[in-house]
Amino acid sequence: MQVYISVDMEGIAGVVNWKETFHNGEDYDRFRKLMTAETNAAVTAAFDEGVDRVVVNDSHGSMRNILIEELDSRAELISGSPKPMSMVEGLDDSYDAVLMVGYHCMAGAPGVLNHTYTGSVLQYRVNERRLGEIGMNAAAAGHYGVPVAFVSGDDCTVTEAEDLIPGVQTAQVKEHVGRQAARSLHPQKARRLIYEGVRQALSGELPEAFQVDVPVVISVQFNTTSRADGSHLLPGAKRIDPLTVQYTAPDYITALRAARALLELGV
Numbered sequence: 001m002q003v004y005i006s007v008d009m010e011g012i013a014g015v016v017n018w019k020e021t022f023h024n025g026e027d028y029d030r031f032r033k034l035m036t037a038e039t040n041a042a043v044t045a046a047f048d049e050g051v052d053r054v055v056v057n058d059s060h061g062s063m064r065n066i067l068i069e070e071l072d073s074r075a076e077l078i079s080g081s082p083k084p085m086s087m088v089e090g091l092d093d094s095y096d097a098v099l100m101v102g103y104h105c106m107a108g109a110p111g112v113l114n115h116t117y118t119g120s121v122l123q124y125r126v127n128e129r130r131l132g133e134i135g136m137n138a139a140a141a142g143h144y145g146v147p148v149a150f151v152s153g154d155d156c157t158v159t160e161a162e163d164l165i166p167g168v169q170t171a172q173v174k175e176h177v178g179r180q181a182a183r184s185l186h187p188q189k190a191r192r193l194i195y196e197g198v199r200q201a202l203s204g205e206l207p208e209a210f211q212v213d214v215p216v217v218i219s220v221q222f223n224t225t226s227r228a229d230g231s232h233l234l235p236g237a238k239r240i241d242p243l244t245v246q247y248t249a250p251d252y253i254t255a256l257r258a259a260r261a262l263l264e265l266g267v
Ligand SMILES: [Zn+2]
Pocket: 008, 009, 010, 059, 060, 061
């Protein structure tokens, strides 16, 4: 059995502010250690469950956050950016399950540091359904028939995951108080919950893979019209209102690449 772990940072226990999540930000060095430790909780649980191989993808910001020297030595690490598939780089049908650690809820939902990919997106829709990063990446995994078995983050993240993927195991490591405030478990307790959640996820029946209908119609609603001005330059993209650009793709992998291009152009 092979397991793929995508690790974000906003949903790590204790993280409540953007400054804690970027290089040279206040306390960033503390929180990247906690991110590494939560990753290790998931890696250890996977190996304790008898998994043969674990690949970790650093999926936050620069994608150079996880301290490789502190990572469980049995895991492999994908890091750096840009990567063609970003938060799901290297994922394919050779994997049996995806675990999402440190995730956050979609833009406009009330949770800690909520956003969808960048701060400039108000809404991301796939075939009219509004998705955040859990859904964006679960759909990529679903393209390869791989289910998302576990998600950790705040209360809002857990709810979003459970709404999207019936049967997914979750670990709630904090409760949002506002977008930049939370009541958090101690990191040790958070790691314990993640460890137990991952063991349970991998020992039971895995959820169904999250698959979207094809062709895939994605739309990105930006927070300013100038971003849409840039974004709709992508050949094949259509501007459907002043803030929103739409793209139709034959499959979800192409759709995710197109979404990334729309966001890169919409700066
Ligand atoms: Zn992030």
